[in-house]
Amino acid sequence: MSTRPNVVWVSFEDCSPRFGCYGDPVARTPNLDRLAAEGALWTKAFTTAPVCAPSRSAVITGMHPVTLGTHHMRTNVGAHHGDKGIPRYEAVTPHYVRCFTEYLRAAGYFCTNRNKTDYQFIPPITAWDLPGGHWRDRPDPDHPFFSVFNLDDTHETRGWPGFFDDNDIDVDRIEVPPYFPDTPKVRESLARVYAAIEHNDRLLGDLLEELEEDGLTDTTAVFVWTDHGPLPRGKRWPYDSGIHSPLIVRWPGMIEPGTVSNDLVSTMDLGPTVLSICGVEVPRHLHGRPFLGPDAHGGRDYVFASRDRYDEMYDTVRASRDQRYKYIRHFDPAKPYMMWNSFRNNHPIMQEMWRLYASGELEGPPAQAMADKRPAEELYDTEADPHEIENLASDPAYREVLERHRAALEQWQRDVGDLGMMPEDTMVAQMWPGGVQPITDAPKFIVLGEEHHGTEASPEGGTFKGPVVLQMQCSTQGASIGYTLEDDALPDPPADLDAQFSAVLGHNPKGGDPPRRLLYHEPLRLPPGETRIRAFAHRIGYQRSAESVATFIVQAGD
Structure with a gap:
């Protein structure tokens, strides 16, 4: 049995920490509460963006979306949302x-x-x-694993009528945030949110039970996190309601049960943390920093978040947060808070707010959330004002805090090369010259041995005197190479971007995953006899290459 830990991630989509273990009296989350009691809970974990795809791009790469060019939402659909002028590209x-x-x-x-x-x-x-797999699919039961499960029943759509309508949540016990009007429709929608969390909690319980059945509980670190917060004025906005993430980790024997950490962390730190606890060197170019394991750092001084184009709605907003204060910079303050976003407007709370706005009945913080223009800057004391209602940016008593956050945000933008300051069409033209997606070059095979010194490639293979080492190389900078020794060709990717979009959302039909490919990361020592290899290359944002196929016959040496 490997001494390296296994790791399971469970992400709850669109989910603020409305859990019992975070002190919410309405939540019914026994499995989350047990996991926190057996591990650690972070009170100040934040996402890099208040929508899923930019936030998830930071999680999978350990880098800020505004560095990657993944900060706009969406980038690869048109027909999926109708004709809204949404650019169709993959971020390079x-x-x-x-x-x-x-x-x-x-x-x-x-x-x-x-x-x-x-x-x-x-x-x-x-x-x-295996993109759609489970740890139980690994070929060797002693093989260490990293398995991710994305539970989508807390997605904002589950707050719409038709989802969790028959819940038994007591709406009278729900605390309505002050930026929402306190109406029956709002309370009913919030009840669906609690019911969805309870449902996902049961699914989490099923996964924990599977670990127990497989005898893996004591050797597996389990992480629970979210991509961003839910609901209008949460999702799509860098207030805490949009970027405050629950974060729970159970790591038996390594984390003291019942630990509560107030360290400031980012969900961008999740990947580097997994590398750290698994004994894998953390690349130095990552923005994320481990918060567990031998490479763990202390909490951050600041976390940063961004808001850019979301569907048909262009905006540029940046935010910084420290242990206490939140600073928000609006680069287009003349725009209203609630610009047109047709998908968001399906939400019953949004519809209720529009109804009251039109009738002139909104007042107080709900009216503030619907204002026709914004201040250039916002500053909040999140300890005294956790819902971020009272803007302190113009208060002389907070000038030092304001100037400190201004400087920190501007320095961060310089450090990460914030691509949000560039028009999207200019960025896309650099990524896809002429509007055409670049294609990754196919990998080449290079044979090294007693009689072969790598002076030329062997595209079709051949017969070689052993011992022989095989290198693979791609001339596209930044490409990864995958290969197989099985004779199963990769299917062509869907030509239609909307079909590809369905795949990334997890809508693949059963059996729709591509055949497994090994990752090429070091030269292969070919055994005596015949070896047939199929290899491809893929740089992020490029089209995948064609497959290179070759047969190598290695004759035993003297």
């Missing part, structure tokens, strides 16, 4: 960026994801052993 990230799971795979981990990816790019097949 810097050449040194990888899905961090490739570092785990290179270290011997079996990596699975069920089912959503949604990173603003189609993840290379090399990112996962």
Whole structure:
């Protein structure tokens, strides 16, 4: 049995910490509460963006979306949302960026994801052993694994009528945030949110039971987190209601049960933390920092978040947060808070707010959330004002705090190369010259041995005197290479971007996952006899290459 820990991630979509273990008296979350009691709970974990795809791109790469070019939401659908002028492209990230799971795979981990990816790019097949798999699918039961489960029943759509309508949540006990009007429709929608969390809690319980059945509880670190918060004025906004994430980790024997940490952490730190606890070197270019394991850092001084184009709605907002204060910078303050977003407007709370806005009945914080223009800056004391209602930016008593956050935010933008300051069409033209998606070059095979010194490639293979070492190389900078020794060809990716979009949201039909490919990370020592290899290459944001196929016959040496 490996001494390296197994790791399970469970993400709750669109979910603020409305859990019992976070002190919510309405929540019914026995499995989350037990997990926190047996491990640790972080009170100040925050996402890098208040919507899923930019946030998830930071989680899978350990880097800020505004560095990657994944900060806009969506980038690869048009017909899916109708004709709204939404650009159709995949983000081409810097050449040194990888899905961090490739570092785990290179270290011997079996990596699975069920089912959503949604990173603003189609993840290379090399990112996962099985994109729709389970730890139980690993070929060797002693193989260490990293398995991700994305529970989507807390998605904002589950707050719409038709989902969890028959719940028995006591609406009179619900605390309505002050930025919402306190009406029956709002309370009914919040009750659906609690019912959805309770449902996901049961699914979490099923996964914990499977670990117990497999005898893996004591050797597996379990993480629970979210991609961003729910509800209008939460999702899509960098207030705490949009970026405050629950974070619970149970790691038997390594975390003291019942630990509560007030360290400031980012969900961008999740990947580097997994690398750290699994004994894998954390690449120095990552923005994320481990908060557990031998490479753990202390809490951050600041976390940062961004808001950009969301569907048909262009905006540019940046935020910084420290242990106490939240600073928000609006680069387009003349715009209203609630610009048109047709998907968001399906939400019953949003519809209720529009109804009251139109009739002139909104007042107080709900009216503030619907204001026709914004201040250039917002500053909140989150200890005294956890719902971020009283803007302190113009209060002279907080000038030092304001100036400190201004400077921190501007320095961060310089440090990470904030691409949100560039028009999206200019960025896309750099990523896809002429509006055409680049294609990854196919990998080449290079044979090294007593009689072969790598002076030329062997595209079709051949017969060689052993011993022989085989290198694979791709001339596209930043490409990953995957290969198999089985004779199962990769299917062509869907030509239609909307079909690819369905796949990244986890809508693949059963059996729709591509055949498994090994990650090429070191030269292969070919055994005597015949070896047939199929290999491909894929750089993030590019089209996958054609497969290179070759047969190598190695004759035993003298």
